[in-house]
Amino acid sequence: MFSLFGRKGEEPALPKELGPLGIPIGGALELDLLSLEADTVGGTPGMRLPEGGTFICAAFGEARLDADTMLSRYYDEEDRMLQVLSRSGRFGDAIDDLSIYHPWDSVVPAGSGEWERWTGRDGLVGQSRYDADGILFERYWGEGEERAELVEFVEDVDDGRDKRAIHQTCMLYFRPLGRTREMLLINVERDLSAGSSRQGGSIEFLLGYGLGAADVRRV
Numbered sequence: 001m002f003s004l005f006g007r008k009g010e011e012p013a014l015p016k017e018l019g020p021l022g023i024p025i026g027g028a029l030e031l032d033l034l035s036l037e038a039d040t041v042g043g044t045p046g047m048r049l050p051e052g053g054t055f056i057c058a059a060f061g062e063a064r065l066d067a068d069t070m071l072s073r074y075y076d077e078e079d080r081m082l083q084v085l086s087r088s089g090r091f092g093d094a095i096d097d098l099s100i101y102h103p104w105d106s107v108v109p110a111g112s113g114e115w116e117r118w119t120g121r122d123g124l125v126g127q128s129r130y131d132a133d134g135i136l137f138e139r140y141w142g143e144g145e146e147r148a149e150l151v152e153f154v155e156d157v158d159d160g161r162d163k164r165a166i167h168q169t170c171m172l173y174f175r176p177l178g179r180t181r182e183m184l185l186i187n188v189e190r191d192l193s194a195g196s197s198r199q200g201g202s203i204e205f206l207l208g209y210g211l212g213a214a215d216v217r218r219v
Contacts, residue, residue, distance in 0.1 A: 018060045019072035020084050021216065022091030025160040028219045029055040029074070029082070031100070036180070036209050043177035046135055046184075046207050050080060050102050054219070061157035061166070062089055069096070073155065079103050081206065082216065098216065101185060101208035105132075108202045118188075118203055119150070119169065125186050125203070126150050130173050132205070137173035137184045154192070165192040183208040 016024055023029060033052035040049065059075040070089035074082040085097040109115045118124050126147045130137045142148025150169040157164045166189055173184040185206040 017091055018057075019062060019074065019089055020070075020086045020091055020093060020095050021072075021074065021082070021218065023057050023074070023218055025057055025060055025158065027057050029057070030217050030219045031055050032215050032217075033100075033211075035212065035215060039180040040178040040182075040209075042179075043182075045177060045182060046132070047102075047104055049209070050100050055080070055082065059157055059159035061155040063153045063155040063168075065151075065153055071153070071155070073157075075157075081208075083208070095213060098211045098213060099183065099208045100211055101183070101206040103204065104184075104207045105205040106202055107205075122147065125188070126171050130184065130186070132184065135175070137175045137182075140172040140174045140183070150188070166190070167192055180209060183210075 018024060021029065031050075031052045031054075033050065037049060055074070055076050057074045058077045061073040061075070063071045065071050068087055070086055072084040072086065072089050074084075079102065081101045083097075083099050083101060084095055086093050086095050107118070109118055116123065119126075124130065126139075126142075126149065128139050128145045128147070130139070139148060141151060148171070150171050152167075152169045155166045155168060157166055168187055168189055170185060170187040173186070174181045175184075185208060187204045187206065188202075189204055190201045
């Protein structure tokens with residue numbers, strides 16, 4: 001007879017540990033952002049700094065950027081994102097870079113002309129500097145004054161119920177903030193399962209800050 005509760009004595013499957021931080025969807029991390037707060041003293045963030053405390057993983061995404069770099073991302077219900085760069089994306093391997101991002105703004109261009117203004121050959125995204133309503137950021141990727149090509153990849157995102165493939169083209173900018181840097185990630189996102197246009201579904205603006213390995217721990 002089929003049983004909804006499994007066989008007698010059968011142990012329930014443990015949640016799958018995901019990525020280099022090794023937490024499952026629904027799992028928790030504890031963020032200690034006191035060092036970030038100290039490092040930004042004397043500067044004015046573009047928006048309120050992300051808060052420390054418990055971070056519950058609501059979704060997990062990953063993408064292979066090149067032979068040596070795996071991008072792993074943990075999202076919570078507030079759309080905050082912990083981003084990790086490592087060689088393999090597996091728990092226990094060395095982490096090359098750890099940062100936290102949170103949403104700042106979002107734009108949905110109306111038509112091909114607006115898309116061209118943002119992402120075309122001479123578009124705003126990819127220029128050597130980006131002026132965000134009077135806050136000036138310098139380009140982090142690419143050298144020289146000419147517009148740089150955007151970084152492109154597909155991120156596979158799993159929220160425990162559905163899996164999606166998100167095509168992304170992006171550029172990273174920065175500006176000094178106290179003793180650290182404030183990062184601006186401009187991300188053109190297109191959900192490949194949602195029939196978005198070839199140009200993209202939206203342009204997302206996220207502010208981020210580098211973290212140390214000791215700032216994040218599993219609970």
